[in-house]
Amino acid sequence: MGDAVDDEQAEPAEVLSAGLLLTPARPANAFEETVQRLLQSIRLGLIGPGERLPAERELASMLEVSRDTLREAIASLADAGWVVARRGRYGGTFVSDELPVALPATPGTADDPFVTSGRLEDTLALRSVIEVGAARRAAESELSANDRERLWQAYEECSAAAGEQYRMADSRLHLLIAEVLGAPSVIPLVADVRMRVNELLDGIPLLAPNIAHSNEQHRAIVGAILRGSPDDAASAMAEHLEGTEALLRGFYA
Numbered sequence: 001m002g003d004a005v006d007d008e009q010a011e012p013a014e015v016l017s018a019g020l021l022l023t024p025a026r027p028a029n030a031f032e033e034t035v036q037r038l039l040q041s042i043r044l045g046l047i048g049p050g051e052r053l054p055a056e057r058e059l060a061s062m063l064e065v066s067r068d069t070l071r072e073a074i075a076s077l078a079d080a081g082w083v084v085a086r087r088g089r090y091g092g093t094f095v096s097d098e099l100p101v102a103l104p105a106t107p108g109t110a111d112d113p114f115v116t117s118g119r120l121e122d123t124l125a126l127r128s129v130i131e132v133g134a135a136r137r138a139a140e141s142e143l144s145a146n147d148r149e150r151l152w153q154a155y156e157e158c159s160a161a162a163g164e165q166y167r168m169a170d171s172r173l174h175l176l177i178a179e180v181l182g183a184p185s186v187i188p189l190v191a192d193v194r195m196r197v198n199e200l201l202d203g204i205p206l207l208a209p210n211i212a213h214s215n216e217q218h219r220a221i222v223g224a225i226l227r228g229s230p231d232d233a234a235s236a237m238a239e240h241l242e243g244t245e246a247l248l249r250g251f252y253a
Helices: 027-043 056-063 067-079 117-140 145-160 165-180 186-201 208-227 230-252
Strands: 083-086 092-095
Touching: 027 067, 027 186, 056 067, 067 083, 117 165, 117 186, 117 208, 117 230, 145 165, 145 208, 165 186, 165 208, 186 230, 208 230
Parallel strands: none
Antiparallel strands: 083 092
């Protein structure tokens, strides 16, 4: 599938910008939304373990919050183990090398909002509506050579990822599909639904046959987008999501 990439792209493409989700917070909930955006960026792999957050002045500008609000948000994340401060010439705020382990939900517990029937079905329906549509529109879009390179690179990174890194790479690929279609309002919707799906997936084991199957489906999705085949892209994405749905219903229903 390498011939789908424009050979004129000499430099490696940046797959996803670390600032993709670092968009302005609303003043009424500036602290909470700053924490949310930083956590999403870390948990979805846009800023990986050991990587440095943007400088405080730049980050406050990106989020359109005061530096005091930003410091409070970062301090809260540091207390929770998500980031660490390092001093010295090469200091700054860095994502922790080892991220906190989310406690998996216990299937069937009535007080867990993620595993009630209504919540599960709501998440799966929302994902289908948003991500199938995003794949279709991405295939309809006039992609630049850089976007084509980034899509294929994201697919390859996902295929090469193993263990705990797989879900981050998977999330990055799905977020990139939303980005290249050129509708900024879609990106936070995909990020939100990915967070919800990943919380559900955290409660079940990684299954090697499922990962292999997902990689085949990712190739079909990306290939259809690069060929400019909207029906094929939507169909491949729908099939991909149905596989995840079957697993989640099997473990949680």
